[in-house]
Amino acid sequence: MASLSSATSTPAASSTPIWSRLARSPFWLRIALIAAILLLLEYYGRFHADPAFMRPPSAVVEAFFTSVISEPKIVSALWLCITEISIAYGMSVVFGVAIGLIVGATKFSRAALFPIILLLFAIPQVSFMPLVILIFGLGPAAKIAFGFSHGIFPIIVNVVAGMRDVKELHLRGARSMGASKADIIRHVILPNMVPSLFTGLRLGMTLTLLGVILAELYVSTGGVGYYTRVFAENYNPAPLFALITSLAVIAIFFNEIVRIAENTLTPGKRRAPRIQSKSVQK
Amino acid sequence: MDRSSLSSRSVQWAFLALAAGAWYLATATGSVSRLFLPPPREVFTALVALVQTNAFWSAVLVTASTVAKAYVLALIIGILAGYLVSRSKLAVATIEPVISGLFTIPITLFFPMFILFFGVGTGSKVAYGATYAFFPIALNTIAAFANMEQRYLLAAQSMGGNRWQIFRYVLMPGALPVLFTGLRIGFFICLASVLGGETISSVAGVGRNIALTAELMEPGRMFAWISFVVCMSVVLNLLAFSFENRIRAR
Numbered sequence: 001m002a003s004l005s006s007a008t009s010t011p012a013a014s015s016t017p018i019w020s021r022l023a024r025s026p027f028w029l030r031i032a033l034i035a036a037i038l039l040l041l042e043y044y045g046r047f048h049a050d051p052a053f054m055r056p057p058s059a060v061v062e063a064f065f066t067s068v069i070s071e072p073k074i075v076s077a078l079w080l081c082i083t084e085i086s087i088a089y090g091m092s093v094v095f096g097v098a099i100g101l102i103v104g105a106t107k108f109s110r111a112a113l114f115p116i117i118l119l120l121f122a123i124p125q126v127s128f129m130p131l132v133i134l135i136f137g138l139g140p141a142a143k144i145a146f147g148f149s150h151g152i153f154p155i156i157v158n159v160v161a162g163m164r165d166v167k168e169l170h171l172r173g174a175r176s177m178g179a180s181k182a183d184i185i186r187h188v189i190l191p192n193m194v195p196s197l198f199t200g201l202r203l204g205m206t207l208t209l210l211g212v213i214l215a216e217l218y219v220s221t222g223g224v225g226y227y228t229r230v231f232a233e234n235y236n237p238a239p240l241f242a243l244i245t246s247l248a249v250i251a252i253f254f255n256e257i258v259r260i261a262e263n264t265l266t267p268g269k270r271r272a273p274r275i276q277s278k279s280v281q282k
Numbered sequence: 283m284d285r286s287s288l289s290s291r292s293v294q295w296a297f298l299a300l301a302a303g304a305w306y307l308a309t310a311t312g313s314v315s316r317l318f319l320p321p322p323r324e325v326f327t328a329l330v331a332l333v334q335t336n337a338f339w340s341a342v343l344v345t346a347s348t349v350a351k352a353y354v355l356a357l358i359i360g361i362l363a364g365y366l367v368s369r370s371k372l373a374v375a376t377i378e379p380v381i382s383g384l385f386t387i388p389i390t391l392f393f394p395m396f397i398l399f400f401g402v403g404t405g406s407k408v409a410y411g412a413t414y415a416f417f418p419i420a421l422n423t424i425a426a427f428a429n430m431e432q433r434y435l436l437a438a439q440s441m442g443g444n445r446w447q448i449f450r451y452v453l454m455p456g457a458l459p460v461l462f463t464g465l466r467i468g469f470f471i472c473l474a475s476v477l478g479g480e481t482i483s484s485v486a487g488v489g490r491n492i493a494l495t496a497e498l499m500e501p502g503r504m505f506a507w508i509s510f511v512v513c514m515s516v517v518l519n520l521l522a523f524s525f526e527n528r529i530r531a532r
Contacts, residue, residue, distance in 0.1 A: 026375035026379075030379065033377070053399060107286075108289070111286065112289070112293035112294060113293070116297055119516065122470070122519045123511075123512050124473060124477055124478075124511060124515055125474075126474055126478035126489065127488075127492055127511040129478070129492075130492050130497075131318070133496070134317065134496050134499075202386075206386050209388045210390055213388045213391055214388075214390050214478055217394070217482050218481060218493075228394040229394070231394075232394045232395075232397055237398060240394060240395070244391050244392060244394065247391050248387050251386070251387045251388060252387060255386045
């Protein structure tokens with residue numbers, strides 16, 4: 001953690017007591033905050049909560065081992081979920097970048113087609129979810145399709161935005177030095193697009209996850225959605241929380257892959273921050 | 283309107299005409315099952331019949347009031363929490379990554395918990411929609427107030443502005459555009475998540491009716507509901523954008 005190392009390595013800080021240093025380090029404060037919330041949940045879940053609705057985190061961890069990871073059917077449902085997310089995201093990236101490059105290619109195609117893309121992006125896609133299930137059936141195809149239709153839009157939008165926001169000065173400079181159209185695309189437009197592309201890839205992952213999970217929960221006759229329903233209807237919160245937490249960990253894992261790819265593939269010094277406060281969704 | 287924007291407009295109209303034509307042809311020739319895509323005429327008559335029923339308006343009312351309750355909740359909690367966090371640099375550095383990190387996980391995952399806690403009625407949808415909308419509103423409130431140029435605050439202080447005056451004339455005008463973006467994103471996430479929650483598990487509302495007509499295999503009525511949602515969201519988006527532009531222009 002950068003914040004941690006900077007807090008401990010500054011010479012001025014070494015003379016102050018360790019407690020006040022820790023109290024000023026955002027990283028350790030964050031850990032303390034999360035630990036405090038978990039402790040509070042543990043206390044509340046153990047002594048005050050109705051066990052039909054809430055169980056303490058320790059019981060959830062126990063349920064993870066006794067009734068989630070030990071059930072081959074649930075494990076295979078989780079694996080299926082991972083496969084669906086991977087395929088849906090792969091398709092979103094390939095088609096999103098391709099369509100984005102076509103739409104963003106010229107000023108005219110941008111002016112004509114970009115508003116259509118933005119309009120489609122603005123429609124709440126959940127209203128099509130029953131239709132998607134009707135067309136693709138109850139199996140993984142519907143979840144892949146729904147994840148894909150969610151994930152592709154932010155990728156298209158950010159590819160187009162990245163190609164649009166090339167500085168006129170850079171274009172003129174390249175042209176005046178005799179660059180051909182292909183040279184300009186290869187050496188000016190594409191490198192300029194990279195940060196925006198990765199913003200799109202990150203949002204695309206978030207929305208792919210959303211699409212797949214929505215469809216999984218809607219189809220409650222099989223897969224992860226079935227088990228969440230069984231646990232919820234039997235008032236058995238510990239395995240329900242454990243299953244949800246496993247899915248959350250899978251989501252975090254997928255997000256981290258994109259973030260690490262962004263950090264290793266982005267040229268230049270600018271590292272993607274863990275957080276992007278201003279590039280909030282949509 | 284100059285020539286280039288005229289021709290891009292015509293491409294957009296051509297796209298619309300192409301989509302409508304494809305819809306008509308696909309259903310007229312019978313190459314697409316009526317179950318997946320009913321003819322435009324059938325959808326239109328279903329929509330006309332639908333808006334004349336009381337059931338339609340009561341479903342719309344349920345969804346609208348759910349969205350309104352969820353949004354107001356998210357608005358109050360999100361802005362308050364965001365503003366309080368933004369007042370300290372340490373709090374921003376500590377708490378903001380937690381909120382934005384959580385926001386990259388689909389909150390939909392926790393939907394079964396909302397059902398468990400609040401039942402299948404509107405309460406679970408209010409809580410779910412409010413939770414989802416809280417994130418963009420809180421994040422944008424933090425970004426709006428925390429990234430204020432210190433020079434402006436110092437200048438206002440040195441000219442003897444009191445706390446209220448600084449808030450009213452420096453903080454608010456500077457923060458408003460970013461804040462409003464958060465409010466817009468929050469609203470549409472709230473709308474989508476309430477619809478999604480109704481579709482997955484509920485007893486009433488627009489989302490419930492879309493799921494129900496799909497289960498009953500009534501494509502005409504299902505598409506009527508879907509087109510209603512699509513039209514409403516397009517209108518609301520256009521309204522929000524023009525409102526946002528007006529705020530920015532000031």
